[in-house]
Amino acid sequence: MNNFDFKNPTKIIFGKDTIEKLKEEIPANAKVLMLYGGGSIKKNGIYDQVKTALAKIDTVEFGGIPANPEYAVLMQALKVIKEENINYLLAVGGGSVIDGTKFLSAAAVYDGDTPWEILTKNIRTAKGMPFGTVLTLPATGSEMNSGAVITRAETKEKLAMGGPGLFPEFSILDPKVITSIPERQLVNGITDAFTHVLEQYMTYPVGALLQDRFAESILQTLIEVAPKVLKDPADYNAAANFMWSCTMALNGLIQKGVPTDWAIHAMGHELTALFGIDHARTLAVIAPSHYKFNFEDKKEKLAQYAERVWNISEGSIDDKAYAAIEKTEGFFKELGIDTKLSDYTKDYEGTAEKIAERFTNRGWLGLGEHQSLSPDKVEKIVKMAY
């Protein structure tokens, strides 16, 4: 097991009808900017629940944060923060709104030339403007971590940021929100969370027995509840397990003491930036090729995953490892997710070269748990995913 530090101070308020607890979490003297997305919260009743809870708190609203939170939109919100003397942020939404809010938390206290540097210079925020979240879409885990990914349409870039001062102070997770989520987004959420776990687990064994079992627990739970959630989003227990699994998949716990490999996310982000493909779907496109290409490095863990998560007990290590890749791709397909780039665009020729070039230009010369995935290898993996 590797050495690690672990600290996660976010308060989780989980369960039925918990949105009203908002009023106990935000300081009475706060001036709040409430951030949300395209307005679905106005149709599903969440907006009203939040406004009721905020009745006695001075609140300004900023709606319209898009999926893949866009830098230009966030800069408008930053202007509101400054003009209105906002001192507390409240994200009401999924990962995009929460990630956008984290950027604003950092940008509101940043004193460099331009907030764009937070993304390009990898500025770590020690203490951002305080914020809380009301999660409306389980998927990214952003509600209980300190990272974010921001998109800039102008340059077709999607860049990560974070820092110990960017944990939400609280996050309210009411599984009942799932009843109002379109199936496409539920499927994306399951796929995103599942891949988050894989990226922290599918590397090589380091004797971290407990972390491995926790990762496998989340995968098993997602596999068990996925069909139930899709069949009946009002199945509260399925929804609750789905929601808590998504949070636990990326709140830091399972990655402590083990090597991680975020290469699938890195390649996937480029497919979103280039083609606008849903984030989760890009992961399902890249994952099978990534695991086949890096088979020798990962086959021990792939075989363990085959045995413990997919109950595959027959065959050699190689057989089990290969079967696990097939099972994973099959799981995505059963969710209705296409796993080839050509399923999403006819315009895929040259994509692999373009992504490899971008990685080279950014100096990303060695991704993966061994920092050995050079741009020429990335090119091959993306081509395998056509």
Next chain:
Amino acid sequence: MNNFDFKNPTKIIFGKDTIEKLKEEIPANAKVLMLYGGGSIKKNGIYDQVKTALAKIDTVEFGGIPANPEYAVLMQALKVIKEENINYLLAVGGGSVIDGTKFLSAAAVYDGDTPWEILTKNIRTAKGMPFGTVLTLPATGSEMNSGAVITRAETKEKLAMGGPGLFPEFSILDPKVITSIPERQLVNGITDAFTHVLEQYMTYPVGALLQDRFAESILQTLIEVAPKVLKDPADYNAAANFMWSCTMALNGLIQKGVPTDWAIHAMGHELTALFGIDHARTLAVIAPSHYKFNFEDKKEKLAQYAERVWNISEGSIDDKAYAAIEKTEGFFKELGIDTKLSDYTKDYEGTAEKIAERFTNRGWLGLGEHQSLSPDKVEKIVKMAY
């Protein structure tokens, strides 16, 4: 799944040679009271490592906190805190030293008549004196939670306390400390952590699939590493998994959203108070009888535990559930732990009645996940454990 709140702000610093990181965690202007137990840390080198790390920090020492931290001794430490204007506490020890430090953290800021009220009036501490820990004995999980148990020899009492302001600011977990722990204490630690998980898991199903799997993960890991740790405490990976399992067993995570049943601990504490039996051993004495007595209420979870943790796939629910109790008792025995009260004392007659009477006098009229375990039932369980 039940509604829950979860917040655990303790920073964990885990791994080889991490004690020196102490100096980065304690504020430079702190005046520290360093608390420890019987002095074993002076023999195994931990004392020297801590003192080296604290070289530039104003530190007063207080040694001699006994197993089952004693109120009278802690009151002497409280006097030192007041006289020396201490503003930061550092526990260097196992659960007893850390629990004692939590009491002091609360007592140092308590403004009632006497700190004894913290225990008898169930005073919840919102913000105690800040403290950190260096864990020398994995077992209780106290290093990452906000609860403590304090003993008062004068009245033969052992009482619980806690509050959101009693989480350690940081805890340093170096698995190498395990090489210097006597086998008796290693065995106690494994048993204590194992029972902590059972108390949060062995109730009735509420559809908390992920929490169940996490609990099972810890149990499986403890079963896997126990023989390795005992055979060779220098097996770093076994030690690291043992240590992290003990912490995760009682840091709040696995009890969120599920019913819990702390009756085994409640009965066990009395056996320690009456006979001085090691805490962990009292749990091994009570657990089998408790599960047999409450078989009907718990058999569904006992059977799930049998299947997933002990790989028992044959037989009816009842068969599996019963086999799981046998396996649990067998696990304790293989560790070298006796599981009957008469193995520890010849003077056991009347114990059951005495414990039942104490519970009645304290108003503890319904323990267990259904609050249905009345003193007369407690009496029967303890008798079964003779």
